[in-house]
Amino acid sequence: MSPGEIKTALRDEAARLGFVACGIASAAPVGEPSASAFRTWVEEGMHDCMAYMAANVDKRLDPTLLVPGARSVIAVALPYRPKTFMPSSSLQLSCYAYGKDYHDAMRARLALLMGHLGKLCGRVVGGRMFCDTAPVLERYWAWRAGLGWMGKSCNLIVPGAGSMVFIGEIVCDIDLPPDSPMPPRCGNCTACLASCPSGALCAPYRLDARLCLSCQTIERRGALDPATVRCLGNRLYGCDTCQTVCPWNKDAAPTTVEEFTPSDELMSMTPQDWERLDEEHFRRLFKGSAVKRAKYAGLMRNIRAALHGDCGDGCGQESGGTL
Numbered sequence: 001m002s003p004g005e006i007k008t009a010l011r012d013e014a015a016r017l018g019f020v021a022c023g024i025a026s027a028a029p030v031g032e033p034s035a036s037a038f039r040t041w042v043e044e045g046m047h048d049c050m051a052y053m054a055a056n057v058d059k060r061l062d063p064t065l066l067v068p069g070a071r072s073v074i075a076v077a078l079p080y081r082p083k084t085f086m087p088s089s090s091l092q093l094s095c096y097a098y099g100k101d102y103h104d105a106m107r108a109r110l111a112l113l114m115g116h117l118g119k120l121c122g123r124v125v126g127g128r129m130f131c132d133t134a135p136v137l138e139r140y141w142a143w144r145a146g147l148g149w150m151g152k153s154c155n156l157i158v159p160g161a162g163s164m165v166f167i168g169e170i171v172c173d174i175d176l177p178p179d180s181p182m183p184p185r186c187g188n189c190t191a192c193l194a195s196c197p198s199g200a201l202c203a204p205y206r207l208d209a210r211l212c213l214s215c216q217t218i219e220r221r222g223a224l225d226p227a228t229v230r231c232l233g234n235r236l237y238g239c240d241t242c243q244t245v246c247p248w249n250k251d252a253a254p255t256t257v258e259e260f261t262p263s264d265e266l267m268s269m270t271p272q273d274w275e276r277l278d279e280e281h282f283r284r285l286f287k288g289s290a291v292k293r294a295k296y297a298g299l300m301r302n303i304r305a306a307l308h309g310d311c312g313d314g315c316g317q318e319s320g321g322t323l
């Protein structure tokens with residue numbers, strides 16, 4: 001098979017596995033201005049408590065340091081937009097966390113895709129698979145590989161699927177014809193910037209994680225900043241506002257990935273149920289879920305913040321709250 005035929009057959013297999021987009025970029029250092037923008041973002045401390053973003057910057061800016069001999073980056077997008085959303089009367093979990101842990105769903109499919117690539121090439125593929133598991137500038141590679149464009153919200157937007165997608169990559173030693181990056185299609189829209197409740201989208205394409213409710217409710221350990229609590233609203237874990245207001249998400253197709261179907265129990269949790277959540281119930285409710293990342297203590301901190309405006313710093317000072 002020619003490299004072009006291999007690429008076509010790989011795309012077909014990716015679609016069969018449930019990916020809504022699959023594209024190729026040549027493995028090389030991250031180009032400008034993306035590399036400088038990332039360095040500046042870290043130097044200005046905008047990554048906040050995500051210390052891993054400031055580690056291994058050189059590797060993050062050059063996948064050939066992570067995978068010696070790499071020739072191509074195969075980027076894929078797995079959709080997670082749910083068919084139905086949690087009732088607005090309850091506390092809100094980010095849609096990405098409705099179902100099972102995306103790392104597992106992505107890893108299983110990437111392994112199948114990599115195995116298929118080996119069959120198409122007639123040899124063992126040298127390379128590694130990634131999904132939020134190593135220093136890889138994932139949205140950049142998804143954009144380079146032609147999956148979508150970088151929205152002003154800093155989310156990758158895939159035509160037809162919107163921004164509710166998980167990104168994964170196979171960095172491998174196979175030479176495949178690269179795709180062209182997609183030009184931005186945000187136009188004059190600024191809905192995400194105008195709707196961000198905390199001002200974390202401080203400019204187009206610029207996200208300050210110190211203010212982002214998603215970062216703060218998921219990544220931060222210990223007490224929440226009172227400023228975070230004041231704009232938390234009924235968010236329990238993560239924040240989807242910059243995505244739900246985006247016109248490109250309006251008609252996006254819901255996911256068909258079985259693992260992302262939420263349980264009936266999760267979807268029917270009331271504020272009172274959340275408040276009464278004990279550790280055993282937490283473990284059962286979030287078995288195999290990415291929410292475990294926040295741990296029981298972190299989730300209860302968020303619940304108390306959303307319901308009672310409690311920062312979780314032990315002083316009992318309240319900053320608002322939804323009840």
Ligand code: SF4
Pocket residue numbers: 195196197198199200201207211212213214215239240241242243
């Ligand atoms: S996730 Fe929420 S807080 Fe963070 S940038 Fe988007 S709208 Fe703002």
Ligand code: SF4
Pocket residue numbers: 151152153154185186189190191192193242245246247248
């Ligand atoms: S809300 Fe508008 S500006 Fe923001 S990412 Fe979507 S299209 Fe772009």
